[in-house]
Structures are given as C-alpha cells and as structure tokens.
Amino acid sequence: MSKTYALPISRPSIGVGGKTGYWRIKKPEVNHSKCIRCGMCWLYCPESVIDIIEGSDKYVVINYDYCKGCGICSEVCPTKAIVMVNE
Amino acid sequence: MVIKVLTGNYAVAEAVRLSNVDLITAYPITPQTTIVERLSEYVDLGVIKSRFVRVESEFSALAVAYGAALCNARVFTATSSHGLLYMHEMLWWVAGSRIPIVMAVVTRSIGPPWNIWNEHSDFMDQRDCGWLMAFAENNQEVLDTTIQLFRITEDERVYLPGMLGLDGFLLSHTSEPVDVPEEHIVKSFLKPRSQPYSMCGTELITLGNLPKAEDHMMMRYDIQVSMENAKKVIKEVDLEYSKLTGRSYGGLVECYRCSDSSYLVVGMGGWVGTMKDVCDELRDLGYKVGVLKIRFFRPFPEEDIIEVLRSVKGVLVFDRSISYGSLGHIHAEVLARSYRLGNRPVVKGIIAGLAGVDVGVKEFMNSIVGFVNEVEERGYVEKYSEWLLPG
Missing domain, CATH: 3.40.50.970 (Thiamin diphosphate (ThDP)-binding fold, Pyr/PP domains)
Known part of the structure; x- marks a missing residue:
C-alpha cells in the first residue's frame, strides 16, 4: 500500500498487554486430589488462562503469568478443589 | 446508450x-x-x-x-x-x-x-x-x-x-x-x-x-x-x-453562469434546477447572476468556493435545513470561507422549503432580485439571515 493509515484495528497476541498476572492479590491454588475433572473452571475462566491436560495427574493447569486472580474458578469449583490464597 | x-x-x-x-x-x-x-x-x-x-x-x-x-x-x-x-x-x-x-x-x-x-x-x-x-x-x-x-x-x-x-x-x-x-x-x-x-x-x-x-x-x-x-x-x-x-458535473461544485457573474446563488439538491431557470430569466433582465451548486457537502468544497467568491459582490445561500439557534448549514459554511477573502462579498442566507413547503420560480425571483437591489443600493443587507416563510 502506498499510504499508511491510522486504523482502529489491532492484532491480538499472547502477552501484548504485558504480564497481567502481577495485578493479582489472591492466587487460585488447585488441590489435584479433590479435582473431579469436570472442567467448570476451564469453562468459566474469563481470561482463558486455565488449560486442561487430558490424561495427566494435574488435570488443571493455571497460567500465573496472566491469571488476574478474579476467583471465578474457585467460586464455580463444585468440590472446592480450587481455593484463593494470599500471594 | x-x-x-x-x-x-x-x-x-x-x-x-x-x-x-x-x-x-x-x-x-x-x-x-x-x-x-x-x-x-x-x-x-x-x-x-x-x-x-x-x-x-x-x-x-x-x-x-x-x-x-x-x-x-x-x-x-x-x-x-x-x-x-x-x-x-x-x-x-x-x-x-x-x-x-x-x-x-x-x-x-x-x-x-x-x-x-x-x-x-x-x-x-x-x-x-x-x-x-x-x-x-x-x-x-x-x-x-x-x-x-x-x-x-x-x-x-x-x-x-x-x-x-x-x-x-x-x-x-x-x-x-x-x-x-x-x-x-x-x-x-x-x-x-x-x-x-x-x-x-x-x-x-x-x-x-x-x-x-x-x-x-x-x-x-x-x-x-x-x-x-x-x-x-x-x-x-x-x-x-x-x-x-460524456457527463461531467465539475467535481465538488457545479458553476452555472458564474464565471462573469456579480452575484451568486448557492444551493444544493433538486431546487438548483429551478435556480438555474431563474438565473436565465434574470440574465435576460440584465442581472449578472450565477448559480453555484453544492455537489459535495463533505468534504466541503472550500477552495472552489473561495475561488468563485473572489469576484462577486453578493452571495445568496438557500438552505433547506437549519441548525436551530444558528444558521442554515450551507450558509454557515459559505460564510466561514468568505472570511478568507480580503474583499469580502455580502453573504446572506435564506431558510426555505422546510417540511416540504414548495419553493418555485416566483419565490426565488423575489428573493434574488430583492437581495441584488439591496446590495446595489446600500452595499450591505439589513438582514443577513432570513426565513422565507409560507404565505
């Protein structure tokens, strides 16, 4: 293109807004022995920082680089396998 | 064809x-x-x-x-x-x-x-x-x-x-x-x-x-x-x-008989056709009137208008809309551009034809002749913005 434009578009990529995990006050911790592998935390996480690893002992893995500590995963966990602890 | x-x-x-x-x-x-x-x-x-x-x-x-x-x-x-x-x-x-x-x-x-x-x-x-x-x-x-x-x-x-x-x-x-x-x-x-x-x-x-x-x-x-x-x-x-x-409209504005005119009538839309007819009649009567048609309101034809306004004594703008508490939209735009000229023409605005009120040859004729005569006699106009009310 011969001209450059100021456009209201962006190209999303991981970490483009910095490591937002440092915003966190409390941190979700997973007790894997209580986890029943329902996937509710994965479904509800608004930041998509929860990964499910099929066939692993640690079924739920949280990416703390970007988890902002909102606590929704802990709220929806039916067995209270995720609890919020101080950083 | x-x-x-x-x-x-x-x-x-x-x-x-x-x-x-x-x-x-x-x-x-x-x-x-x-x-x-x-x-x-x-x-x-x-x-x-x-x-x-x-x-x-x-x-x-x-x-x-x-x-x-x-x-x-x-x-x-x-x-x-x-x-x-x-x-x-x-x-x-x-x-x-x-x-x-x-x-x-x-x-x-x-x-x-x-x-x-x-x-x-x-x-x-x-x-x-x-x-x-x-x-x-x-x-x-x-x-x-x-x-x-x-x-x-x-x-x-x-x-x-x-x-x-x-x-x-x-x-x-x-x-x-x-x-x-x-x-x-x-x-x-x-x-x-x-x-x-x-x-x-x-x-x-x-x-x-x-x-x-x-x-x-x-x-x-x-x-x-x-x-x-x-x-x-x-x-x-x-x-x-x-x-x-084979059809050209002149870009942002169309100038009708305005190259040698002393007075300009400015308008936009269908009634410009009537303005052109009135212009022809007035020319026959000796009035040096031209019509400037706004083809593009955005971008506003600033340079074209300044150029045309340079050589005229008076400009009469007809608006079919008004910004309440201010002026007709085209009038305000033309007025702002006229300020750029050292020797400014008189720029008057007329609000007409709102709500579908008919404006024809007679109405344009009266307004334009009245404007031209007033500017010729006094060099200015009493009212710079006026409504052409029905009846």
Whole structure:
C-alpha cells in the first residue's frame, strides 16, 4: 500500500498487554486430589488462562503469568478443589 | 446508450444494479422504499447476484452492511429521515473503521409532527460523522453519482463511506429520462472492491479495541486528511466518468453562469434546477447572476468556493435545513470561507422549503432580485439571515 493509515484495528497476541498476572492479590491454588475433572473452571475462566491436560495427574493447569486472580474458578469449583490464597 | 424513464429512486436502483454489489440490506421507510423494493425484485429475478438481507431496523441495516463490508463485500443500503437518525451511531462506526459503504439518503423531514415531505435536516444531521456527502440535482445525476461514489469511497486515498442525498418525492418519485450507461462501461470504470483491511482474511484482527488516546487522535486526524484527499479524487473521478459517458458535473461544485457573474446563488439538491431557470430569466433582465451548486457537502468544497467568491459582490445561500439557534448549514459554511477573502462579498442566507413547503420560480425571483437591489443600493443587507416563510 502506498499510504499508511491510522486504523482502529489491532492484532491480538499472547502477552501484548504485558504480564497481567502481577495485578493479582489472591492466587487460585488447585488441590489435584479433590479435582473431579469436570472442567467448570476451564469453562468459566474469563481470561482463558486455565488449560486442561487430558490424561495427566494435574488435570488443571493455571497460567500465573496472566491469571488476574478474579476467583471465578474457585467460586464455580463444585468440590472446592480450587481455593484463593494470599500471594 | 439507453434512455430510460426513471424516478430518482429507480435511478439509484439502476446504478446499484450496474455496480456489481455483493450485498444489499435495508429497512423500508418512505420515501426511500422503492429503491430497495426494486433491488429486491432484481435479486429475486436473478438480474443481479447480490445477497439481499432483510433486517428489523435501520440500525441493523447499517450494522449488517458494515459487517459484510468488513469482510470485503461491496454493499449498499438506503434510508430516509427517522431511519437515518436511528442509524446515527453506526455511521460513526463505519467511518471510524475506514470501511467504504455507499448509502442513498432520500431526504425527508423529521418529526414531530409527522411529515413525509422533503427537507434536508436528516441529511445535515449526519455531517460530522466522517462520511462523504454528495447531493444530486436530478435523476441523471442521482444515477451517475451513485456509481461514482463506489469508485470514490474505495479509492485508497479515501477509504471512507459515502452517502448520496436526493430530495424526497421531488426526485425520488418524479420520473425523468435518464441515460443508463452500458454494463461494460461501468465495469471498466469501477475497479475490484478495495478497502484498507479485511476481517475475514487469514490474519487475526480485532476491531475497535481501546487504543491509547494519542493513537485515537491520530485516527481522527487521518479521517480529516483523507477527506482532504477525497477532493482531488472526486475531481479525477468526475473527469474519468465524463470521458466514458460524456457527463461531467465539475467535481465538488457545479458553476452555472458564474464565471462573469456579480452575484451568486448557492444551493444544493433538486431546487438548483429551478435556480438555474431563474438565473436565465434574470440574465435576460440584465442581472449578472450565477448559480453555484453544492455537489459535495463533505468534504466541503472550500477552495472552489473561495475561488468563485473572489469576484462577486453578493452571495445568496438557500438552505433547506437549519441548525436551530444558528444558521442554515450551507450558509454557515459559505460564510466561514468568505472570511478568507480580503474583499469580502455580502453573504446572506435564506431558510426555505422546510417540511416540504414548495419553493418555485416566483419565490426565488423575489428573493434574488430583492437581495441584488439591496446590495446595489446600500452595499450591505439589513438582514443577513432570513426565513422565507409560507404565505
């Protein structure tokens, strides 16, 4: 293109807004022995920082680089396998 | 060359038929309805291969057009009056996203009270959104300008949406002979669809995210720069179109007998035809009057107007709309430009023809003669802004 434009578009990529995990006050911790592998935390996480690893002992893995500590995963966990602890 | 007898609305539909549009969407509203009615018939009969999307409101009409256009579709929509006002927010989205779309606006007054007759308030209400705004004088110009707008909006120096205004009923429902260009001519004139980015390509893009204030301001500035660029593009396109069809409208303004005039009458839309007739009569009577037609209100033809105003004593601007508490929209614009001249002409504004009140030869004649005589006698006018009230 011969001209450059100021456009209201962006190209999303991981970490483009910095490591937002440092915003966190409390941190979700997973007790894997209580986890029943329902996937509710994965479904509800608004930041998509929860990964499910099929066939692993640690079924739920949280990416703390970007988890902002909102606590929704802990709220929806039916067995209270995720609890919020101080950083 | 094919001459067809067409209403203004059918002239729009013919232009869209020729312009290889991918998608048409609209919500019916008087006096625009017959444009999309005709287009829906074309789609139904397979005359054009466009998709026709029925929606539940004008807001949705432009939102659907916007969505499709973001994915590289050439789209068309049309509306009037309250429908246009309902679209208002989407107008900003489309222009701010720099997405070319062409829309016909068949002008009509705004309620209350309920009224379906013509005035330009609905059109003028959209002047700050970042859309190109053209206005046609007759049904031939309606057809030609609609085709031209596809080309202008998709020019990489512009990349802004554009609307074409035509007077409700006076043009929209009045039949005139219209020269409809051959398909291959329009095809060679319009290039393939072009826009600054597509949301449906391979690249992942998000639109309208929260930017830094500095970036946001630069986006605003870029629209203004493109508006300025559009002036050149409009003139180029007019010239190229005239080579193909033999019809030129002069770009952003059309000057009628104004090269040697001492007084100018300025107007926009269908009644400019009447102004030209009055001008001819006044010339026969010895009045050196010319007519300046505003073809594009956005971008505003600043340089053209300054140039024409340089050599006249008085300018009489007729507005079919008013910004309440201020002046007629065109009057205010012309007045601002006249300030740039060292030797300024008298610039008077007349508000007329609101709510569909008829303005004919007699009304123009009285206003213009009165103005010219007053300026000749005194060198100024008593009232710089006046309403031509009915009765």
